[in-house]
Amino acid sequence: VDDDPEVRQTVEVLLRVAGLNPPAADVAALARAYPGLSRRIQGLYRVPTGDDSPALVFQAELER
């Protein structure tokens, strides 16, 4: 998995879209981390969140 060219390409694209241009060694490290990151993200969708809204903070009133 560490050397999966598809994973590396995915990571490169996402970094490029974000305007990041890390050196090759750092891209490789991020590509190694990506499968684990993806597994953790997929795990979030196991939780039956139903219609729950995100626990974000948005102030309806103007802040002082």
Add this chain to the structure above:
Amino acid sequence: MTADQLRFESVLGLAAALREGRTTSVELVEAYLAAADRLDPTLGTYLDRYDEAALKTAAEVDAERGSGRDRGPLHGIPIGVKDILATNEGPTTAQSLVLDPSWGDQGDGPVVARLREAGAIVLGKTTTMEFAIGYPDRSKPFPVPANPWNTDHWTGGSSSGTGNGIAAGLFPTGLGSDTGGSIRIPAAYCGVSGHKPTFGLVPKSGCVPLGFTYDHIGPLARTAADCAAVLDVIAGSDPSDPTCTEHRGRGVSFLEGIEAGVAGLRIGVARSVTADGPFCEAAVTACFDDALHELANAGARLREIEFPWWNELHDACFLGLQAEAFAWHRQALQERWDDFGYPTRLTIAQGALISGGDYAQAQRVRRTGRRAVGALFRDIDVLITPTCGTVAPAFHNASETSRRLPSIFTPPFNSLGFPALAVPMGFDPSGLPASLQIVAPPFADALALRVGHAYQQVTDWHTRVPQLAR
């Protein structure tokens, strides 16, 4: 008792010594600074010291006390402040080459201002991990904080200098911040107490943000009661932080009622996901079992509970904070990638790999989790876990995050925003501290502190002092 012998006294003990004229703030500051001269080159506690200003303030508060004014238990107490919090004395670096030097030019944030108003004396800014995330990085020109119990081991992060400074008797209390455990982990690894307050109880303006919806500012100290004394001063809304709740006004006392004990309290033991799980060392589990025994002997009613969505709430913390941190650091990462330390840039850049939908789902998991975990508190008053499944890692293991992250049992409570206190609960056979985590429902911080205090009345782990620091 000399001022040097008082270095390991609690805040409340020092307050009594000051009130009774057994010492002065000037003597205390001199003793702490002399200890720092000796120990800081080894421990890497400070990023900056304010010796002159601290001695001047100490003389002023001594004069005040002499004239009959008493501002409370923090009057004349020296403190350390994690260097992601703005202070009047000097710039904030967040232990990074990247942070704009003008950040923090406005001076004290509300929490530091409140401590100062209560008479606390800022000795200096303490070390952190860069931008309060990651692990030790020797590639940048900043001190690497070492554990006073064994200097080949890390302090944990990210409130590292505040944690090791208290353990080594360089100040009796200080401020940290906690986004995934950054108060509780160094408290655990260094053998001191640390409290992550309820989200929204303490204003976090004046603190370099990491994860906006996960960040908390709170105290580290030798004892739970000392944490309560600091929380008494720093809690309460401030208009500069819209996430800080207004209905929890200042003046609530967390010290009041702290002596009530645990007799009859219902304590939920979340052990299947922590102490009995694959990421907890046997020595930590043994300390945890001893802690359960002590609490039961003190009259608490223990029952095991199944903690819902543990792994998902753990992940919702790191994924969410990485996305939020990336939002704050994106431009700097684009322009100054190499100026960030390796651990920091890789951790934060992972935020670019998380989609907007995934971030929203992490936030939905938090809401669902709050309801599910909140329901546990119909049948229990507090819940407990080990704070971490391991003792402080050796430096050469500190970067092994894939093994280390699941062994820290703090992040779910950042996802939930519930208050969580870490207190020392023994030592492993190599002499490194283990820690007990006490969690209460939102805004029941006083209850967690009360349980921690009760535990510290029947144990003496919090009084132990590393050989190196004596």
